[in-house]
Amino acid sequence: RMEKKIAVLAGDGIGPEVMAEAIKVLKVVEKEFGIAMAFEEADVGGCAIDKHGHALPEKTLDVCRQSDAILFGSVGGPKWESLPPEQQPERAALLPLRKIFDLFCNLRPARVYSALASASPLRPDIVGDGFDILCLRELAGGIYFGQPKGREGTGPKERAYDTMVYHRWEIQRIARKAFEIARTRRKKVTSIDKANVLTSMVLWREVVVEMARDYPDVTLNHMYVDNATMQLMRDPHQFDVLLCGNMFGDILSDQCAMLTGSLGLLPSASLGASDFGLYEPAGGSAPDIAGQGIANPIAQILSAALMLRHSFHREDAASAVERAVAETIEAGLRTADIARGAQRPVSTTAMGDAIAERV
Amino acid sequence: RMEKKIAVLAGDGIGPEVMAEAIKVLKVVEKEFGIAMAFEEADVGGCAIDKHGHALPEKTLDVCRQSDAILFGSVGGPKWESLPPEQQPERAALLPLRKIFDLFCNLRPARVYSALASASPLRPDIVGDGFDILCLRELAGGIYFGQPKGREGTGPKERAYDTMVYHRWEIQRIARKAFEIARTRRKKVTSIDKANVLTSMVLWREVVVEMARDYPDVTLNHMYVDNATMQLMRDPHQFDVLLCGNMFGDILSDQCAMLTGSLGLLPSASLGASDFGLYEPAGGSAPDIAGQGIANPIAQILSAALMLRHSFHREDAASAVERAVAETIEAGLRTADIARGAQRPVSTTAMGDAIAERV
Ligand SMILES: CC(C)[C@H](C(=O)O)[C@@H](O)C(=O)O
Ligand SMILES: CC(C)[C@H](C(=O)O)[C@@H](O)C(=O)O
Numbered sequence: 024r025m026e027k028k029i030a031v032l033a034g035d036g037i038g039p040e041v042m043a044e045a046i047k048v049l050k051v052v053e054k055e056f057g058i059a060m061a062f063e064e065a066d067v068g069g070c071a072i073d074k075h076g077h078a079l080p081e082k083t084l085d086v087c088r089q090s091d092a093i094l095f096g097s098v099g100g101p102k103w104e105s106l107p108p109e110q111q112p113e114r115a116a117l118l119p120l121r122k123i124f125d126l127f128c129n130l131r132p133a134r135v136y137s138a139l140a141s142a143s144p145l146r147p148d149i150v151g152d153g154f155d156i157l158c159l160r161e162l163a164g165g166i167y168f169g170q171p172k173g174r175e176g177t178g179p180k181e182r183a184y185d186t187m188v189y190h191r192w193e194i195q196r197i198a199r200k201a202f203e204i205a206r207t208r209r210k211k212v213t214s215i216d217k218a219n220v221l222t223s224m225v226l227w228r229e230v231v232v233e234m235a236r237d238y239p240d241v242t243l244n245h246m247y248v249d250n251a252t253m254q255l256m257r258d259p260h261q262f263d264v265l266l267c268g269n270m271f272g273d274i275l276s277d278q279c280a281m282l283t284g285s286l287g288l289l290p291s292a293s294l295g296a297s298d299f300g301l302y303e304p305a306g307g308s309a310p311d312i313a314g315q316g317i318a319n320p321i322a323q324i325l326s327a328a329l330m331l332r333h334s335f336h337r338e339d340a341a342s343a344v345e346r347a348v349a350e351t352i353e354a355g356l357r358t359a360d361i362a363r364g365a366q367r368p369v370s371t372t373a374m375g376d377a378i379a380e381r382v
Numbered sequence: 383r384m385e386k387k388i389a390v391l392a393g394d395g396i397g398p399e400v401m402a403e404a405i406k407v408l409k410v411v412e413k414e415f416g417i418a419m420a421f422e423e424a425d426v427g428g429c430a431i432d433k434h435g436h437a438l439p440e441k442t443l444d445v446c447r448q449s450d451a452i453l454f455g456s457v458g459g460p461k462w463e464s465l466p467p468e469q470q471p472e473r474a475a476l477l478p479l480r481k482i483f484d485l486f487c488n489l490r491p492a493r494v495y496s497a498l499a500s501a502s503p504l505r506p507d508i509v510g511d512g513f514d515i516l517c518l519r520e521l522a523g524g525i526y527f528g529q530p531k532g533r534e535g536t537g538p539k540e541r542a543y544d545t546m547v548y549h550r551w552e553i554q555r556i557a558r559k560a561f562e563i564a565r566t567r568r569k570k571v572t573s574i575d576k577a578n579v580l581t582s583m584v585l586w587r588e589v590v591v592e593m594a595r596d597y598p599d600v601t602l603n604h605m606y607v608d609n610a611t612m613q614l615m616r617d618p619h620q621f622d623v624l625l626c627g628n629m630f631g632d633i634l635s636d637q638c639a640m641l642t643g644s645l646g647l648l649p650s651a652s653l654g655a656s657d658f659g660l661y662e663p664a665g666g667s668a669p670d671i672a673g674q675g676i677a678n679p680i681a682q683i684l685s686a687a688l689m690l691r692h693s694f695h696r697e698d699a700a701s702a703v704e705r706a707v708a709e710t711i712e713a714g715l716r717t718a719d720i721a722r723g724a725q726r727p728v729s730t731t732a733m734g735d736a737i738a739e740r741v
Binding site for chain 1: 473502503528531532539544545547550576579583607608611633635639725
């Protein structure tokens with residue numbers, strides 16, 4: 024079958040608005056690059072809770088199962104914040120999707136566009152011309168999914184616990200991805216752990232060292248997670264590929280994203296062993312600005328580019344979209360989140376149009 | 383007994399050099415404030431491994447047991463890095479000390495001196511006149527000490543695990559400290575968790591909310607750890623007291639420290655239920671500059687001030703030392719780590735003398 028099926032899970036908040044722009048761009052790609060795509064929408068997150076009683080309805084899962092990739096918007100908002108933790112839209116939608124499709128490899132590029140370097144919260148002399156870090160997070164294991172987890176006892180002795188666990192094979196497959204990707208970049212992997220305290224992280228380091236033997240052309244460093252949080256601010260240029268377990272990757276990928284100062288620009292890809300993947304913006308559903316037509320669609324559009332690259336293996340189309348985004352930024356177009364000083368912000372759709380035009 | 387006994391554990395690297403300056407300052411305090419102090423030195427860390435075969439010899443523990451407080455320098459260095467993780471100086475000295483003396487409350491002030499605001503890696507408009515965050519880290523529980531932890535199986539299925547566990551009473555006692563301390567400051571507690579994913583953190587949030595009822599004058603917020611790492615860089619001024627579990631506190635306290643840009647200035651206190659406490663600089667043993675007489679003694683001196691405050695209840699003497707440090711910085715004295723541009727750095731001892739003089 025030549026046609027690519029895409030499950031479109033726009034979700035809540037700004038999700039639907041920015042998703043519309045990503046699809047607009049993909050329709051241009053369809054024509055320009057001859058990639059036939061079929062889009063199937065499905066409910067996810069808070070709106071799915073409201074309509075179907077669950078953040079990830081069975082019907083949505085079916086749509087995903089029949090697709091080649093999931094284009095995900097964002098979920099959640101104040102409306103659902105009082106739900107118990109395990110029913111909240113983000114957790115109840117994202118965690119099962121990652122697990123069911125065994126999406127163990129989360130790619131979070133954190134790169135600074137030189138025209139937007141001043142948006143970084145870091146001092147200009149530290150940012151320099153900008154940096155380009157790829158945060159690779161193990162996404163299907165670790166303390167998020169480790170068993171047992173539970174709660175027992177009563178009174179002051181009541182206790183609650185989670186298990187941080189890694190199997191050798193889980194570390195092997197994410198480490199392999201890190202080294203492979205580093206080869207296409209600056210050939211440097213920094214593996215993040217806490218091997219001085221955690222037994223699971225001792226195994227982590229051991230396996231990463233073993234895997235590195237297959238990649239003599241790639242430089243491997245190890246860094247404790249507490250030190251990493253400092254080094255990222257002191258000198259982000261020292262990093263190329265960050266290799267992290269699930270929880271440390273959760274923390275550090277967000278730190279990397281904020282370091283760029285342009286959270287609204289950052290895409291992410293969650294990949295498994297096959298070509299199937301889930302693609303979503305790094306930022307959240309931003310309910311405070313939803314429905315105003317001012318959200319930045321770039322992260323969603325760049326997520327679509329990652330889909331073209333990783334699920335459809337169309338580097339040509341992926342680069343064309345990324346180039347179109349870079350040119351649009353260089354041309355001075357800014358949505359409100361990245362507009363500065365005298366720059367007049369453009370709307371979500373105007374930004375989408377400008378990018379689509381340049382593809 | 384009126385005399386205060388202090389276990390002096392200078393350790394490795396710059397430890398002995400900066401410790402000498404802290405003791406110099408304490409000897410002035412002894413005279414000026416009439417606080418009799420007896421100093422007993424004991425080996426710890428790498429030098430203790432070399433001499434006695436263990437980073438925390440029984441004799442050192444005895445000295446600590448007979449003291450009112452531990453003044454700790456810093457431990458570790460390249461010489462001992464090839465040891466197995468559980469024998470490394472930092473881990474093998476600090477973790478048992480925390481556990482044996484049940485030092486569950488780690489105080490890490492991260493404050494910016496306005497004269498040094500430009501040292502922060504953050505943009506000047508974000509730093510403003512400086513910020514003042516107190517990071518409170520639970521230090522005797524959580525995933526660092528949780529049982530079971532281990533390793534089992536062979537081949538690809540080999541697995542290693544740690545347990546993140548909190549008891550209600552452990553959360554109660556650290557939360558109480560946070561609210562009490564917030565009352566002496568800007569009355570704001572931000573509790574850090576990952577309650578959307580971790581069962582232990584659901585209990586954490588629940589107990590913190592319960593404890594807050596006793597402190598209606600203190601504002602309580604909750605923040606996910608991944609978001610906290612972003613908010614700290616976006617706007618550090620929004621924080622007063624950060625309340626964290628052991629691992630999240632490890633990560634965020636280091637991030638806070640680096641945010642100030644002056645790691646060499648930051649002290650820490652590790653407290654238990656009694657007046658006994660362990661006081662140490664936030665930074666490490668800096669083996670690269672050890673023995674050169676250029677290390678910054680301020681973190682060690684301010685750690686001594688925290689000892690005067692928390693173990694000896696001598697607010698007068700503690701403030702006098704802190705004021706002396708602030709005045710010395712305002713007077714323009716700089717060790718190499720904080721000297722900028724045309725400033726000529728002074729030596730470790732010159733800095734210690736200048737502060738001692740001002741007490
Ligand atoms: C919502 C939450 C479960 C999720 C995570 O922690 O993985 C989110 O923070 C993310 O990073 O995608
Ligand atoms: C050395 C290590 C065990 C220790 C920790 O993680 O607690 C250190 O990083 C610290 O923060 O004091």
